[in-house]
Amino acid sequence: MIRRKGLLALLLPFALLLGGCCHPPVKEISLAKAQLMEAREAGAPLYAPEKYKEAENLLSQAEAESKKECQKSWKTVKLAQQKAKEAKEAAIKAKLQARVEALKAIRRAQKALAEAREAEAPLYAPDLYQAATNLLKEAQKDFQRESYLESKKKSDKAAQLALKAKEAAIKVKEELARELEMEKRKAKPTTHVVEKGECLWIISSYPQIYGNPLMWPLIYWANKAQIHDPDLIHPGQGFTIPRDYTTKERDKAVHFAKHRGPWSLFDGK
Known part of the structure; x- marks a missing residue:
């Protein structure tokens, strides 16, 4: 019994040492x-x-x-x-949220391109429109590869380019329309000699003049030196027909004609 106790006492330090060891x-x-x-x-x-x-x-x-x-x-x-x-x-x-945002961006780009097509961007702004189209295709490929962050970036850029294409197309068409209008005006007479039975209203209504009787004030204002009363003109008088009027001037003339009345006495305006 004494021998066993001695053995335990001898082994105890080793047991404690082993117990204190740390394995990685x-x-x-x-x-x-x-x-x-x-x-x-x-x-x-x-x-x-x-x-x-x-x-x-x-x-x-x-x-x-x-x-x-x-x-x-x-x-x-x-x-x-x-x-x-x-x-x-x-x-x-x-990643799930990025997928949702990327899909929304693709749809925005598709909508922007549709609006650009309606504005005839493929015809009037082809470079911008094609660049937007190519970017959207790349964005869709990135989406299929689950590269959602990159897909969204490209879709956003495609939408921006599509908007620029739309705006550029509208601007070009407006410029072309203005040029066409100027050409039409140049092709029409710039003078008119009054004939019996005519008045400014009738002259303004002629297709070769303005095609709109309410635009007669333009003729009146351009020929004030010889028109003392816009309700009273005489055969043989030669009037200048303005062709370089602006939209604002045209609208002003129409407004004046509508609110003055067709048979007012000369008001000095």
Whole structure:
């Protein structure tokens, strides 16, 4: 009995020493690496970069500590596992949201291109329209590859180009319309000799003049030197027919004609 007690007393220090030994968390580190790989495959470097980087740093720290600070490495590797899990979950959530936003952006770009087509951008702003079309195609390919962030960027840019194409087409058409109108005006007479039975209203209504009787004030204002009363003109008088009037001047003339009355006495205006 005494011999047994002596043996236990001798072995106790060794038992305590063995109990105090720390084994590096090899399996835990391997598990953390696997979890970090899952986070990477879920897109964490792109969709949850901060969380992913934190987990990556903690894993590296745990590996370094396992060689010199064994006990500390166990705590660090557990934290690395937790952060890797959080990075994966955050990435999955962010990627789903990015998919939704990318799809919305594609639809906005499609709508913008449709509006550009209605404005005849393929004809009047072909370079801008084609650039927008090409970008949208690239965005759709990125979407199919699940590159949602890049897809959204390209869709947004495509929408901007489509809007510019629309605006450019409208501007070109307006300029062409103005040029055409000027050509039409040049082809029409710039003077008119009054014939019996005519008045400014009738002269203004002639297709070769204005085709609108309410525009007669333009003739009146341009020939005030010889028209003392707009309600009284005489055969043989030669009037200048303005052709370089602006839209504002035309509207002013029509407004004047509508509110003055057809048979007012001369009002000096």
